[in-house]
Amino acid sequence: ENVLTQSPGTLSLSPGDRATLSCRASQSVSSGDFLWFQQKPGQAPRLLIYGASNRATGIPDRFSGSGSGTDFTLTISRLEPEDFAVYYCQQYSSTPHTFGQGTKLEIK
Amino acid sequence: EVQLVESGGDLVQPGGSLRLSCAASGFTLSSQWMHWVRQAPGKGLVWVSAINHDGGYKSYADSVKGRFTVSRDNARNTLYLQMNSLRAEDTAIYFCVRGDWGSGYWGQGTLVTVSS
Numbered sequence: 001e002n003v004l005t006q007s008p009g010t011l012s013l014s015p016g017d018r019a020t021l022s023c024r025a026s027q028s029v030s031s032g033d034f035l036w037f038q039q040k041p042g043q044a045p046r047l048l049i050y051g052a053s054n055r056a057t058g059i060p061d062r063f064s065g066s067g068s069g070t071d072f073t074l075t076i077s078r079l080e081p082e083d084f085a086v087y088y089c090q091q092y093s094s095t096p097h098t099f100g101q102g103t104k105l106e107i108k
Numbered sequence: 109e110v111q112l113v114e115s116g117g118d119l120v121q122p123g124g125s126l127r128l129s130c131a132a133s134g135f136t137l138s139s140q141w142m143h144w145v146r147q148a149p150g151k152g153l154v155w156v157s158a159i160n161h162d163g164g165y166k167s168y169a170d171s172v173k174g175r176f177t178v179s180r181d182n183a184r185n186t187l188y189l190q191m192n193s194l195r196a197e198d199t200a201i202y203f204c205v206r207g208d209w210g211s212g213y214w215g216q217g218t219l220v221t222v223s224s
Contacts, residue, residue: 047212
């Protein structure tokens, strides 16, 4: 199983700050099979980034994804109040299709 | 508009059974793989099962293998998850997800609670 480890577990920042979230895989992942999601309480996950670096439809350009192989990063350039949520990475290069444990982005 | 609507979640006793449904609309179900993903209260996302276009290939997480069965009725545009021998640790919201992960189509989920 390809284990995805996200860091940090919790990130405390203020609106306007830059956020950098990391996801490290235990085995190499094809960039085309790597995603980032945002989830708010009581809601289904919302796709932010597909193919490691492509923004999904309607996602603001302050969100960007990068990385390859085993190391991937989600960057939010200037945090807006609505960005405080939990973020998950996911790979589907291999079965089981694993998710990271999540990074909670909270208001400082 | 693509929609995925789960149903069938309920409170069930340990050892019991439940069948979840996922009604798909806005696209041709038979053209897509489909997945089930679950999320225990306050926890992260866990992939549960996948099924290919015609149901000829099915895959399961180790934690549910032998207890859960995924199936589909393309004529009824519906995906199913039959859950047997339920355990407390199966308590979660269950989401159905369209198989092209990069499209981002998820249902809103249905809550399964396993408790005596």
